[in-house]
Amino acid sequence: MTLAKAVRVPRDRAETVRRDLAQQNLLSRSLKPLRVNSHVLFPLEGDPGDIAEEVVSADFPDQKSRPRSFEDLAQVPETIRSQLPRSFDVVGSVVAIRLEEPLLPYREEIGRALLAFVPGVRTVAIDHGVQGVARIRSLEVIAGERTLVTSVKENGLTFTVDLGGVYFSPRLAREHGRVAALVEDGEKVLDIFCGFGPFGLTILRRNAHASVVSLDSNPRAIDLLLLNARSLKVDQRLEAYCQDAAVFLEEERSFDRAIMNLPREGYKYLGKVGRRVKRHGRLHFYGLFLRDQRRTADQEVLSALSSPRVQNAWSLEESREVHPYSPSRSLMTFTLRKDGEI
Numbered sequence: 221m222t223l224a225k226a227v228r229v230p231r232d233r234a235e236t237v238r239r240d241l242a243q244q245n246l247l248s249r250s251l252k253p254l255r256v257n258s259h260v261l262f263p264l265e266g267d268p269g270d271i272a273e274e275v276v277s278a279d280f281p282d283q284k285s286r287p288r289s290f291e292d293l294a295q296v297p298e299t300i301r302s303q304l305p306r307s308f309d310v311v312g313s314v315v316a317i318r319l320e321e322p323l324l325p326y327r328e329e330i331g332r333a334l335l336a337f338v339p340g341v342r343t344v345a346i347d348h349g350v351q352g353v354a355r356i357r358s359l360e361v362i363a364g365e366r367t368l369v370t371s372v373k374e375n376g377l378t379f380t381v382d383l384g385g386v387y388f389s390p391r392l393a394r395e396h397g398r399v400a401a402l403v404e405d406g407e408k409v410l411d412i413f414c415g416f417g418p419f420g421l422t423i424l425r426r427n428a429h430a431s432v433v434s435l436d437s438n439p440r441a442i443d444l445l446l447l448n449a450r451s452l453k454v455d456q457r458l459e460a461y462c463q464d465a466a467v468f469l470e471e472e473r474s475f476d477r478a479i480m481n482l483p484r485e486g487y488k489y490l491g492k493v494g495r496r497v498k499r500h501g502r503l504h505f506y507g508l509f510l511r512d513q514r515r516t517a518d519q520e521v522l523s524a525l526s527s528p529r530v531q532n533a534w535s536l537e538e539s540r541e542v543h544p545y546s547p548s549r550s551l552m553t554f555t556l557r558k559d560g561e562i
């Protein structure tokens with residue numbers, strides 16, 4: 221038991237008083253309110269000073285277990301408590317949470333509750349969604365350290381990422397590992413929309429005899445790619461360019477394998493990237509498709525690569541869902557083999 225000062229109020233005024241105490245940061249975070257007959261006792265944090273309510277001293281049971289959810293900790297009005305999200309993302313030391321409009325005035329309180337609830341977290345941010353051509357998540361820090369730079373681990377590798385400056389999706393980890401495992405000794409690989417470079421970096425770490433050319437138009441992505449390449453000691457086999465894909469594709473260079481992960485707009489570069497792949501080489505293309513039209517998707521990708529001059533220049537080795545993207549659409553991956561020169 222812990223002896224603490226508490227505010228004693230009749231039950232019918234309990235919610236109003238609780239809200240006022242929470243707004244003034246007076247409500248204890250470690251002790252739970254007690255119901256005693258027709259009254260509620262709210263344990264206080266520190267000295268309440270000049271307060272208009274009855275203040276008493278009382279014994280409160282120690283909280284033995286961690287709260288079951290962060291909702292137990294977040295001090296928001298009961299009327300909107302049901303709108304607290306049931307889930308949130310944890311990326312390295314950062315929690316990203318989506319909040320409905322009515323919860324926004326309580327963002328700091330919710331942030332503090334998440335900092336206290338999630339072990340190892342140093343920053344909490346509101347997730348306003350992915351925006352723009354660089355596909356960067358708009359994150360508003362609401363509690364903890366004012367940084368969105370963190371370390372993430374995938375396929376046994378540690379990467380430094382800047383969640384406010386580059387694209388990052390924890391749902392691509394398996395795909396990075398799967399593609400890297402297909403790369404054979406001596407291959408020269410193009411990762412043309414590389415972000416901070418997880419495909420290329422994973423390939424270089426897995427295969428000591430492969431080399432990678434990585435390209436992205438976001439300068440922050442290329443900075444992080446180089447930083448990670450140095451810390452993983454693969455920078456000697458990496459060429460990195462901060463450039464627009466359209467400019468790079470004007471160059472006459474060829475590759476054993478190309479990776480194109482720009483799901484919304486990748487189509488418009490498909491033909492040109494295809495021409496940069498050597499005969500018998502592979503192309504990994506990512507696109508968004510309606511889930512019930514997966515067969516049509518295969519045909520669409522093959523015809524975007526086809527040329528009127530050469531019949532059957534490409535064959536499809538594999539296509540499958542990477543993960544659901546929306547209720548009706550999926551992110552799909554296509555592995556294509558170049559059988560003839562175009």
Ligand SMILES: C[S@@+](CC[C@H](N)C(=O)[O-])C[C@H]1O[C@@H](n2cnc3c(N)ncnc32)[C@H](O)[C@@H]1O
Nearest residue numbers: 353354387413414415436437438463464465481
């Ligand atoms: C979906 S992200 C790919 C991330 C990365 N491949 C991964 O697996 O995490 C797409 C990337 O393409 C880049 N991008 C978009 N348009 C581009 C263009 N025209 N030229 C070069 N890079 C571009 C964006 O900056 C972004 O980093």
